[in-house]
Amino acid sequence: MAKVLIPTPLRQFAAQKDSVEVGGGTAGEVLNALTAQFPDLKKNLFTDEGKLRSFVNVYVNDEDIRYLKKDATPVAAGDTVSIVPSIAGGL
């Protein structure tokens, strides 16, 4: 089981939990297990086409999965999966 850390504003869609233990051998499988358990999380993380929203980054421990194997990034028991937004702006 991996531990998924739930950002504060999304806890309302995850039974108010700040973290959830889910199964899965890859980042994609972990996210699928998470959204299967808490379906309301899905529209917050994924577009209607099933892609991660543009502002959503996923980290396995300290590594951004975009720079690893994306959805196929291996996740081992005891790993921590974090959901981290992209934020920028300007005038």
Place this chain on the structure above:
Amino acid sequence: MITIDPEAFGLMVSHAESTFPNECCGVMLGKNTEDGKRVVAAMPVENVYKGAQEDRYEIRPEDLLKADRTARADGLELIGIFHSHPDCDAYFSKTDLENSCPWYSFVVLSIKKGKFDHAASFLPNADQTAAEKEELTWQKS
């Protein structure tokens, strides 16, 4: 509604003034309460935008990850993001909207001629097409 405690607001303002004429950025930690969001701590983070920072900012995702860990360790929550608009009003620009995230409050600090002028808070939607203004109260320390 979002309320920012004096010490946190003072830190946000001093960071925004010290980085003028560039944009600054940072995170706000606090609690969701029955009366709304209350910010008790602010953490400046590096503006990592590669280019002219007078009108752009970018936060390294790793810094948000660290902020979230700090918040959890301190029994707080990541409530929002702040950044400055040098010599410009505190509005939510098209660039702000297109690079936002709907999960947090976005506080914009207007810094004019190097000094704090006013602030406003915004709640962008998930499609990054609109941002609602959020009632903001603060006290200067």
